[in-house]
Amino acid sequence: MQPNPFELLNVPMKFDVDAKALHRAFVAQSAANHPDRFVDPLDQADAADRSAAINKAYLTLKNPFDRASAMIALLADTPIADSKQLPPNLLMEMMEIREALEDAQASQNQAELDRLKQWADEQEKEYIQAIAEALNTAMALPASDRSQPLNKATEQLNALRYIQRMLEEFSE
């Protein structure tokens, strides 16, 4: 079981986190657990472990994809049965759009590149929105009733990975 990153940073568990508040919480927890605050070598070693865990938790919560993954794991009563599920036809659609992107890159068709980038940006927003809604729904339910929204969140998260992978093409 992964340590709970929300607990490590002492922030309430929710998907819609405020980046500034998250950073403040990170700074506060890092300062409180800094190895230099401790004299005893064993305490120092413990503080170093906690600091490393706090760093990791912050990176996890800062990134919407990793934050959603962590929340799904924390909220699920039992592990998600089909963790690789995808919206229907997504792979075929991604294949076609990646081929279109490859063509546009080869022919340096800037208008088409812009169109594809805009499409992917919008998709990313839509998936993150859908993930946020599904996680909010799941949190409002008792643990035993969360499987449907958590499955939905997993599916949308998997789809998002393909969009983010496509967006990496634009940042190279």
Place this chain on the structure above:
Amino acid sequence: MAYSEKVVDHYEHPRNVGSLDKAAENVGTGVVGAPECGDVMKLQIQVDQATGKITDAKFKTFGCGSAIASSSLATEWVKGKTVDEALQIKNTDIVNELSLPPVKIHCSVLAEDAIRSAIADYKKKNQPAEAATA
């Protein structure tokens, strides 16, 4: 981590990149993906309907070097085999041939899935009339 020579060779000189007519009766198309990494892979086979032999194979992969090499190798291997022989190709064969490290084993799994999915598509298009109604 360094890629093996064979991976680099397939990556730099991928065999059989391209597309076949996915609407054709004798073409089977498989599109698979790995949510862990967001890779997408398309593998197509063209089959001689009389003999069941795979006469051509093409792939298109948007992913890492190992995914490209795995699918490139898969197209090389399926060519000349019958569809049933091609189903015997295992991801571990690809791992061994390309010396893939443990973190890249899922790329070979993807290639095996792509072969199976392309063959399933071909078989669906070409199932005998009695099997279709059974």
